[in-house]
Amino acid sequence: MNESRDPCTATLSLLTKGLPPSPSHTEIASTDVASRRLDLLAGDVPLPAAVLKDSALRHNSRWMRAFLAQNDVAIAPHGKTTMSPALFHRQIADGAWGITAATVHQAAVMQASGIRRVLIANEVVDPVSMRWCFDVLRTDPEFELHVLVDSLDGVARLDRAGRDSNSARPLSLLVELGVPGGRTGCRTVAQALDVARAVARAAPQLRLGGVEGYEGAVPGDDAEGKEDAIRAFVARMAVLARACAQENLFASDPVLLTAGGSAYFDLCTALPRELAGRRTQVMLRSGCYLTFDEGYYGRRWARIVQRSPGIASLGEPLRPAIEIWSSVQSVPEPGLAILTMGKRDVAHDVDLPFPRWRAAEGSRAVQPAPASWRIEALNDQHAFMRGDHDAMPRVGERIGCAISHPCTTFDKWRTVLIVDDDYRVVDAIATYF
């Protein structure tokens, strides 16, 4: 990241996967990629390549602006999904309050790229990471940072780190509520209240900024059971927040109340807008709205519009924006094609990728893929695609795949190309995983 330039600009090496390698090994600014007028369908881009459809990004941005206008909530989209400053700034333009990070590494990338408010939605425990939190409060006086805490040990550690660093400003902590069988977070409201009191006692190093929960980690036997458990969890977050307010533990105005990943965010809008006379800011953290997918989140979406019909009134649903294109490198036996992509190129932790489009060699026409095509297995650098014997592609044909789980697709790319609906490259973004 070059601080003297627009934070959305990154220097990309022409040795980066997805860009045409240059014999002279030069670099290119991400914002100059468009001027190369690369055309994926004309064969200008080495495959595999990860692309984002510009029209889908723009649609999803409009959708989020409408959603925020419809609901009295803020959003700090989880930046772990894309780890791309250029996309973070698109999300700020969509009305995001700030960006959520999973680690201090991610928060440092965000701060360096000009994001002014970051929520680290995790406990911060190692000495270097704790020190960074207090250092940045001093070196960047306008930067707003919030961190989770779910144990008295955690409070004591951050308190010590704050004293050691002579912080000029208190670090804002959100007490994390969890559930038995869940991930992080206090298991009971009583435990969480104890943690909140310890934070309030640790002034001026620390201050209590709000309450956090991650509803996605709440267990449930089936879809309805999970949704009911999430509603109960969100209600318990409100109970905890009200108790903190009644004891006057919060040192922030408004009080932050945050929950809401990309699969159950609608259920988190029920968090209260005031607590014993104090204003709250209800903040969702959905990271996947911008890129979406037709796998995991696509399936969750059907459920969201079923249980929250107000969402449907916002018009056309979110569009899957990210695709992985590869070439057929071999059709070695009937019904089997080997593609030039593998575990290194596409998510495989929820579903294998879905072959959806084909473009014959030398043709700019994109056709729908036959229904029989499916990815059966991935090796590190190969995909095994099976299909009806009379419907297989030829060597050199280009195959476009939809994906399931944007997070574990983005982290396989240092650059993602943004394309128009004809697969002409109009921009490129850098990632910082």
Added chain:
Amino acid sequence: MNESRDPCTATLSLLTKGLPPSPSHTEIASTDVASRRLDLLAGDVPLPAAVLKDSALRHNSRWMRAFLAQNDVAIAPHGKTTMSPALFHRQIADGAWGITAATVHQAAVMQASGIRRVLIANEVVDPVSMRWCFDVLRTDPEFELHVLVDSLDGVARLDRAGRDSNSARPLSLLVELGVPGGRTGCRTVAQALDVARAVARAAPQLRLGGVEGYEGAVPGDDAEGKEDAIRAFVARMAVLARACAQENLFASDPVLLTAGGSAYFDLCTALPRELAGRRTQVMLRSGCYLTFDEGYYGRRWARIVQRSPGIASLGEPLRPAIEIWSSVQSVPEPGLAILTMGKRDVAHDVDLPFPRWRAAEGSRAVQPAPASWRIEALNDQHAFMRGDHDAMPRVGERIGCAISHPCTTFDKWRTVLIVDDDYRVVDAIATYF
């Protein structure tokens, strides 16, 4: 990669995961990381971090030199595993003939970092990638490149690309033999011989450099069945190579005969050293010897020494060199600890990571992990570690994990720290995935 410097040196941003983030966002040369005298156990390194044990790397290098001296074979280790020029050059120093790549992107990184012989162990089919192969033959006259082909379509495509580029030198192709139910590669010797003849006819753009197979993709019902099928496959590679030699199709001296990943390389040393009076170079491609693991390759190793006792005479086996260290961020209920690492940090496609070491906060003493500890699940940025209720770590404790499958661990890191046996950082390498 900066061409004016040692190819093992990379410029690392201090915003790279695994390095301490700096409020001034400066960069550091990878070869200068050692001068920072970072000490993982003293808390100088943000966690999670990926480390390579220097002593294990040195041991594995010695082992490979002894193996090459014992067997009349060459090795072009598969560079896809680490994609690290600094490790490629260690492998060249171990006696490697060159480095194997899976894609043109990887080959371009290797060529730019000063590797003088590259085998792309895949079909190259997209126009940009084919063009690069011919361009580099012209722009780098000393660079030696070999590419696979397994179809007449593939030969025709490369022939056209060679004509279009007015290549000064022929591109060396190795005809790929496969098996029914396998991955790429001709299914029969007769098909492969047809492809070899087409290559020979496509002079001067193309020339036949040898025969390739990947024994790891040969199916088998059980361990012994797979080994028997691999022995038969290696014998068929020899039949194909002999037929090519008898028809005088090879335009290289020696003729390259290459097979051998990291799990069955010993069975590939049976390839012939001469063919109808022509010299061959038998070349293995084992990519994981340098870093190894105690999961997938550790299990394969037990089988290797059983079936190939000569390997045991080389002394101590390969050592697992790569570890992922993380912190305990929460111990939210009895028997459960949440660690600061997840799918973004460690391989999860073969086995989940194995907790092996612990270091209490503030202590430089590394203890073995209790036998009851196991990683039960990974989220994107979290690990769920279960263990006996009375044996759980505290918040802030450091946990070292061994891994299974180096390839899908390396590709999650842009820098890996090299540490001495006391976890003091002695070097850092960059990766180019």
